[in-house]
Each structure stands twice: as C-alpha cells, then as structure tokens.
Amino acid sequence: MAPYESDDAVGSAQDENPPSGRRKAARYAVPVAVVGVAAATIGLVPALADSGDPDLPKISAQQLINKIAKSDVQQLSGTVKVTTDLGLPDLGGLEKGLLSGADRGGSGDDSAADPQAKLTELASGTHTLRVAADGPDRQKLSLLESGAEYSLIHDGKDVWGYDSKSNQVHHSTAAGSGKERAEPPATPKDFADEALKSVDDTTSVTVDGTAHVAGRDAYKLLIQPRQSGTTVGAISIAVDAKTGLPLKFTLTPKSGGAAVFDAGFTQVSFARPAASTFDFTPPKGAKVTEEKDAARAPEHTREHGGGLAGGLEGKGGPKVLGKGWTSVATFDTGAKGGLPTGSRGGDLGGFLGSLGEKVTGKFGKGTVFSTRLVNALITDDGKVYAGAVTKDALVKAADAGK
Amino acid sequence: MSRADVLRTGAGRRPHPLWSLGLLRSELLTTVRRWRTLALLGVLAAVPVLVGIAVRIETRGGGTVGGNGEGPAFITQITNNGLFLVFTALAATLPFFLPMAVGVVAGDAIAGEAGAGTLRYLLVAPAGRTRLLLVKYATVLAFCLLATLVVTVSALLVGALLFPMGELTTISGTRIGLAEELGRALLIALVVAASLVGVAALGLFVSTLTNSGIAAMATTVGLLITVQIVDQIPQLHALQPYLFPHYWLSFADLMRDPVYWDDLMNNLGLQALYAAVFGSAAWARFTAKDINA
Missing domain, CATH: 2.50.20.10 (Lipoprotein localisation LolA/LolB/LppX)
Incomplete structure (x- = not known):
C-alpha cells in the first residue's frame, strides 16, 4: 500500500514505546463508559423526575x-x-x-x-x-x-x-x-x-x-x-x-x-x-x-x-340509538348497496372489503370495520351504525334499529 | 538525544500553547487548499444558486412553487422573503451534501496522512498523539462551520438578489423584523454546523481504523447513508431517537415563534454524545495503534 511500509516500521513502533496489550484494551473502556453513563442518564433521569406524586389535600x-x-x-x-x-x-x-x-x-x-x-x-x-x-x-x-x-x-x-x-x-x-x-x-x-x-x-x-x-x-x-x-x-x-x-x-x-x-x-x-x-x-x-x-x-x-360520535356524523342527520356509553350513531348514506366493498367497487372496493369483517343479522348483511375504540357497521342497504361499542353490541343495535 | 527521547519529552512536557495553534493553522490551510475541499465547497455554494433560480423561474408569472407541500422545507416561503432561501438551502444540503463533505474531510484526517506516509512525520514533532488527534478534530469541526457558512452566505446573496427582503413571516404566522431575521439565520447556521459534530467524530474514528484515506471516506459516507435509511424505516422507530441524523431538521424549529426548543436540545445533546463516544473511541484507537506509515 504505502511506499514507506518497510522494515523500519517495526522500529517506529518501538519508538512510540507502545503500551502493553492490556493497557491498550483499557483505553477502550473510555468510550464504553461514556455509552454506559449516557444510557444510565437516559434511563434514570425521567424516572427520578417522575418519582413521588404530590401531596394534595383530599378532594371528592x-x-x-x-x-x-x-x-x-x-x-x-x-x-x-x-x-x-x-x-x-x-x-x-x-x-x-x-x-x-x-x-x-x-x-x-x-x-x-x-x-x-x-x-x-x-x-x-x-x-x-x-x-x-x-x-x-x-x-x-x-x-x-x-x-x-x-x-x-x-x-x-x-x-x-x-x-x-x-x-x-x-x-x-x-x-x-x-x-x-x-x-x-x-x-x-x-x-x-x-x-x-x-x-x-x-x-x-x-x-x-x-x-x-x-x-x-x-x-x-x-x-x-x-x-x-x-x-x-x-x-x-x-x-x-x-x-x-x-x-x-x-x-x-x-x-x-x-x-x-x-x-x-x-x-x-x-x-x-x-x-x-x-x-x-x-x-x-x-x-x-x-x-x-x-x-x-x-x-x-x-x-x-360533537365528541366521540361527532366525527361520525353524516349529512343525512344522524340518529342516536341507546344511551350512555353504549349509544350508537346511525345514519343512512342513501347509497343502496352500501360501500363498494364487493366486486362492484373494483380494486378499491375489494381493498376496503378486505379491511372489514362480514356480518349478518336480522338487519341483513353488512361489513364491520373495527378499530381499537370505534367500530362501525355498514350494511348492504346503505345504513351506517357506529359507536364506541363492541361488534356484538353494534349488531344488536342494528337489529333493534331495524 | 535519540528520537525516542524527543518523543518522550514531547509527550511529558506541554509545549507552548501557541504551538498547537500553529499546528491547527497549518492543518486548516492544508485542508482548505486541497482541490477536493474546494470542489466540495463549490458544490455546496451551487445548491442555493440552483434552488433560487429554479424558484424564481417557476414563480415568474406569480404562481407558487411546491404548492402541495412537496420539496424541501420552506421552499414555498422563498417568494415571501429571500431569507427563506437560506433555510431551504440548508434543509436541502443537510441530509446529504453537508455530511458527505464532512465525511470526506473527517475520513481523510488520519487515514489520509497514514496512506500518504506523512503521519509519522507529524508524530515526530513533539505533539503527542492526543494533541494531534484534537487538532485534527478541531480542523474537521472548523470545516463543518465553514461548509455551513458557505451554503448560508451563498443562499443569502442569491436570496437578496432574486427575492424581496424585509419583514418576514415565521412559519407560526407571526412577523419579525430584519435584525431578528438575520440573528435567527446565523443561529440556524450555527445549529446546522453543530448538527455535523456527530458525523465528524464518527468519520474521525473510522479514519483511525485504516491506513487508506479512500476507505475511510467511503466507510463514513456509507455509514451516513445506512443510518439515514434506518432512520426512515417505521419498524425501527424505537432505535431512531438515538441515530445522529434523527433530529437534524429540528433547526427549522428556530423559525417558530416562540422557538420550540425540545428537539433542538435533543439534537445538540445527541451530537455531543456521538462526539464523546466516537471521539474517545478514536483516541483509544489512535493512541494505542502501531503507526507504521
């Protein structure tokens, strides 16, 4: 590689009086220690800052x-x-x-x-x-x-x-x-x-x-x-x-x-x-x-x-079924055939259909789209039921609303 | 007195402080005078010119550019105030051009000397390896600042020539005057330069591992690209806050009003951490390795 790489390379190494193998290795402890200290700081500082909830007078x-x-x-x-x-x-x-x-x-x-x-x-x-x-x-x-x-x-x-x-x-x-x-x-x-x-x-x-x-x-x-x-x-x-x-x-x-x-x-x-x-x-x-x-x-x-159900409101004037936490908002999209989830909708329809889950009940047939909080049922006759309720509760609401 | 004695006294007794400055000055001059360095700086200076002219041509008829939020940050605001060209240019060069230039200079720092066979002559002088390494790192850091300032000044000149200057609307919608604008532009340039501290330390460490300057440069730039890709993969999000480029674009937070400091501080802290880890690793490697070229 280098034209100067010759016999006197050995001599130059001796000139430097290099530290022994163990002392060489010990130097690498410095970067390792820096990493350790940083990791400890990242891990501990939020924990320390969090410690101890404040003492406040009791309140109902x-x-x-x-x-x-x-x-x-x-x-x-x-x-x-x-x-x-x-x-x-x-x-x-x-x-x-x-x-x-x-x-x-x-x-x-x-x-x-x-x-x-x-x-x-x-x-x-x-x-x-x-x-x-x-x-x-x-x-x-x-x-x-x-x-x-x-x-x-x-x-x-x-x-x-x-x-x-x-x-x-x-x-x-x-x-x-x-x-x-x-x-x-x-x-x-x-x-x-x-x-x-x-x-x-x-x-x-x-x-x-x-x-x-x-x-x-x-x-x-x-x-x-x-x-x-x-x-x-x-x-x-x-x-x-x-x-x-x-x-x-x-x-x-x-x-x-x-x-x-x-x-x-x-x-x-x-x-x-x-x-x-x-x-x-x-x-x-x-x-x-x-x-x-x-x-x-x-x-x-x-x-x-409109709160949790607010984002789900449609232009058709939604109705709310049930009360409290299990209330379900429903509205009619007016589109017969519901979402283009089947073959009718082409590629996009097939894709949307694959995200949902087909259900049947007294209300007819539909597709349930689930999230971790809100579930929505879109029936094949174009009605939408949505709420922060389980899939079963949704089907029940749809059956009752029929 | 043998050569070994010279070296030992050199390491034991601190030379005059000005001596280090002299070494630093000669290192800086050597670095800046290289054709390679000048070419890199030329490319960096050309970026704002290209962006400025392109935006100017596209908005000639009163249209807007990047209307859908595409392109580098701030590009749509250039027509509002030429100073935004500085931020656009920095946002365009920071992900690749700037760190690549720094990677080339940092990778070359030790390995280039070793490859050219000049490293031991540097060490013959009573400098000591630690001091030489520090001077090399200081040179690379000075280059980080120089490269950033080249982009900034070039963008400022082009922006002032092609676009209106004066009162500026921050991205938060509030307005600030010319003096504060220039202050923020300078602060942003400094933050961008500081963002390169991590990659500079990484490059220096790689440089101590090999005797081939080209290999060190290629490794540094390759690492840079790899880390940038890892930073884009959503599945690795747990790792990403610890990658050196992760907070790079946080310099844009200086254009908010009031300034949003969280990510800026994360960025500076992360760069300091990389500098400490790879700087000390470079020191451990460089002071322990056999110099035979």
Whole structure:
C-alpha cells in the first residue's frame, strides 16, 4: 500500500514505546463508559423526575368536577402532545389521500389551509400542538410539523388558517364572536368537557390520586363506564390543583394495551401570551382562500365538537340509538348497496372489503370495520351504525334499529 | 538525544500553547487548499444558486412553487422573503451534501496522512498523539462551520438578489423584523454546523481504523447513508431517537415563534454524545495503534 511500509516500521513502533496489550484494551473502556453513563442518564433521569406524586389535600370526585366547571383560565400558553392509536392499519399516503379526498368532496374547497381538512391529520399518530389563549376573542392553535407549521389564529372576528408548508391562507369570520368557540377541540380541557357531559348513572367517577403533569400538581379523575358492551375502558383526566384546568386526558380501551387517545400538556404557562402571537397578516406570495359562507365557521365547530360520535356524523342527520356509553350513531348514506366493498367497487372496493369483517343479522348483511375504540357497521342497504361499542353490541343495535 | 527521547519529552512536557495553534493553522490551510475541499465547497455554494433560480423561474408569472407541500422545507416561503432561501438551502444540503463533505474531510484526517506516509512525520514533532488527534478534530469541526457558512452566505446573496427582503413571516404566522431575521439565520447556521459534530467524530474514528484515506471516506459516507435509511424505516422507530441524523431538521424549529426548543436540545445533546463516544473511541484507537506509515 504505502511506499514507506518497510522494515523500519517495526522500529517506529518501538519508538512510540507502545503500551502493553492490556493497557491498550483499557483505553477502550473510555468510550464504553461514556455509552454506559449516557444510557444510565437516559434511563434514570425521567424516572427520578417522575418519582413521588404530590401531596394534595383530599378532594371528592364531585368537588373535583365542580372545580373543573368553575375553572376560568383566560390566559395560557403551552405545548400539548396528542397521541391517537386507533389500531388502524398504517396506510401511509393512501389513507391521507382518501381522507383528504373525502373531505374535499364534502366541502368543495381545496385549500390546504382549511381547518377541517387539516385536523383530520390528528386522527392518527403523535402530534405536537401549541395553544395560546388570551380571553375569549384571541386564541391560537398550532400544529407543529417537520419544518412546517399549521396555525389557526382567532383574533377578534377573524379566523385565519395558515399552512406554512404550502404557504396557503384560509380566512373566515367568526359569526358569533366571543360566545362561539372558533377553534376545534384540541386541548385536554375540550376533551374533558366532552367526557364530563357523559357522566350520568351509567358511569363511575372517582378521584384516583395525584400526579405531576407539565411540572404542575394535579388530581387524577377516573371515569369508568358501568355498562358492558362499550369498548371504552377508562378515561383519566389530570386536573391542575390550582386552576382546575384539565392538563391531561387519557382514554384507554377495555381491551387493554396502550391508550387509544392521549392529550396532555407537556408545558404550560398561565401568563398572558405576547400580543404579536395573535397578530396575523397573510405573507407576501401566499394564496388566500376566503370562506364563502360565513355561517359555515360555527357549523364546523359543532361538527367537530360533537365528541366521540361527532366525527361520525353524516349529512343525512344522524340518529342516536341507546344511551350512555353504549349509544350508537346511525345514519343512512342513501347509497343502496352500501360501500363498494364487493366486486362492484373494483380494486378499491375489494381493498376496503378486505379491511372489514362480514356480518349478518336480522338487519341483513353488512361489513364491520373495527378499530381499537370505534367500530362501525355498514350494511348492504346503505345504513351506517357506529359507536364506541363492541361488534356484538353494534349488531344488536342494528337489529333493534331495524 | 535519540528520537525516542524527543518523543518522550514531547509527550511529558506541554509545549507552548501557541504551538498547537500553529499546528491547527497549518492543518486548516492544508485542508482548505486541497482541490477536493474546494470542489466540495463549490458544490455546496451551487445548491442555493440552483434552488433560487429554479424558484424564481417557476414563480415568474406569480404562481407558487411546491404548492402541495412537496420539496424541501420552506421552499414555498422563498417568494415571501429571500431569507427563506437560506433555510431551504440548508434543509436541502443537510441530509446529504453537508455530511458527505464532512465525511470526506473527517475520513481523510488520519487515514489520509497514514496512506500518504506523512503521519509519522507529524508524530515526530513533539505533539503527542492526543494533541494531534484534537487538532485534527478541531480542523474537521472548523470545516463543518465553514461548509455551513458557505451554503448560508451563498443562499443569502442569491436570496437578496432574486427575492424581496424585509419583514418576514415565521412559519407560526407571526412577523419579525430584519435584525431578528438575520440573528435567527446565523443561529440556524450555527445549529446546522453543530448538527455535523456527530458525523465528524464518527468519520474521525473510522479514519483511525485504516491506513487508506479512500476507505475511510467511503466507510463514513456509507455509514451516513445506512443510518439515514434506518432512520426512515417505521419498524425501527424505537432505535431512531438515538441515530445522529434523527433530529437534524429540528433547526427549522428556530423559525417558530416562540422557538420550540425540545428537539433542538435533543439534537445538540445527541451530537455531543456521538462526539464523546466516537471521539474517545478514536483516541483509544489512535493512541494505542502501531503507526507504521
């Protein structure tokens, strides 16, 4: 190789007075030790930080619910981590295409900055959101993406959606400024409110100790359905001991395993956010889409705010069968033949059919699409039954609804 | 006094501090004067020019570029403010061009000297192997900074020539003034340079394993590509937070308002860890190996 590789190589090695074999090997202990220390730090530091739940005065479940209801946090900013694991097959881009395709078909609007289109992304995976609020008129919700961000800014009567990835702006005006929330639910509080609405005699509510969430002391409220037939195992809400603001919302399925849905603050501050946070002017060169129908904005909100069954609502006016946790939403798609799951639908139909499971009952024939939380039955005569219930309960509801 | 005595006194007594600086300076000059280095820097400087001209041509009629969110990060904002060309160029070069250039320089650092038969002459001088290794690593780190600054300055010039400058809309939708923009651009350049610290240490370690500069460069760049591929495989997500390129694009978080520090800190911590592990491994190997070329 090298022209200098000759006899005196041996001599040069001796010149250096090399350490003995054992001492040579000992040097490699340094990188190994560095790896060990790093591994120990990564493993131990979160464990140490987690240790010890805070000591808070005892509180009853009812008092805690009242505390949430009375909570009136006007100013906050923080980071929320939302994880959704419905156990859907990972379809990657295909799933996204189907979702956005369906969405565009529905709203007749193809701006990438449309809040409705954007927030379907939250339906799977882990997302980091930033929230900021200063009174009822100024709120901001940002979805952090890799190298980009989607911001929804409510400032007075303007609602701006800004998608930095495509440099598109969506503008609408909030009709009922103030009272009407101009934002879709994203904070643990929004989900907690929905969950507490369902608290009735079919539910057991207990206080389940305390926890540290986002560096704050919090009570844990545990909501468990008493009914059988639901897929919901438990809902745990961590409530800030000082302000009564829900800091973390976790929904675990009855089947066990990881939480289906988890939304919690990783960092929160109750100081007034900088005014510039809510100040938005469309940047130069951005494509701005104006909301054509001003009345649509609050309608969005209602659709999204409908809680667990809300996302499943259709245009045909859904009916709700049953009550409490086992309620099943149903609507008629009007499409005879249901989903193109058979040979009629071609390739896509066959693919959709393969994801579902064929069932028969008194209602006729249909296909059940299962996730870890929500199951949906689409009958061959075009009716859809969906709810956070087991497959058997769904078939029973369909039989009863017939 | 025999040669061995010279070496022993060299290792035992600390030479004048300026002596190391002199060694560093000569190393830097040698590195920068190489045709290979100049060609790498030329390629890096050309990337922003190409991106800038392409965006300019495509948006001539008032259209937008990458409207569906395709292409490198920030590309759609270039028409809004030329400064975004800096971030687009860094986002385009960071996954491959920059670490490849660093891999070439780092891989060459020790193995290249050994291959050319000049390593023992460097060691004849009263430097000591540890000191030589540190100087070599410092040279590679200086190159990381230089390469990043070449991309940044080239992008800044092209951006200012072809696109409007002035008030800038951050990706969070808020606006910042020119002074803060330039401050953030500089900070981003520094973070990108720091992102290369890990691959530089890896390259230096590989370089101590062989006497062939080409083999060390190829191994470093090959490792870089392999790790990048592993970072894309969803099934290996448990491993991915520990791969050095995993948080590279977190520099974009500096363009949020307020800045989102979590991933940036993860990135810097991870780079420091790689530097410590592979730096000490390189030291263990280099101080213990037989230098016969």
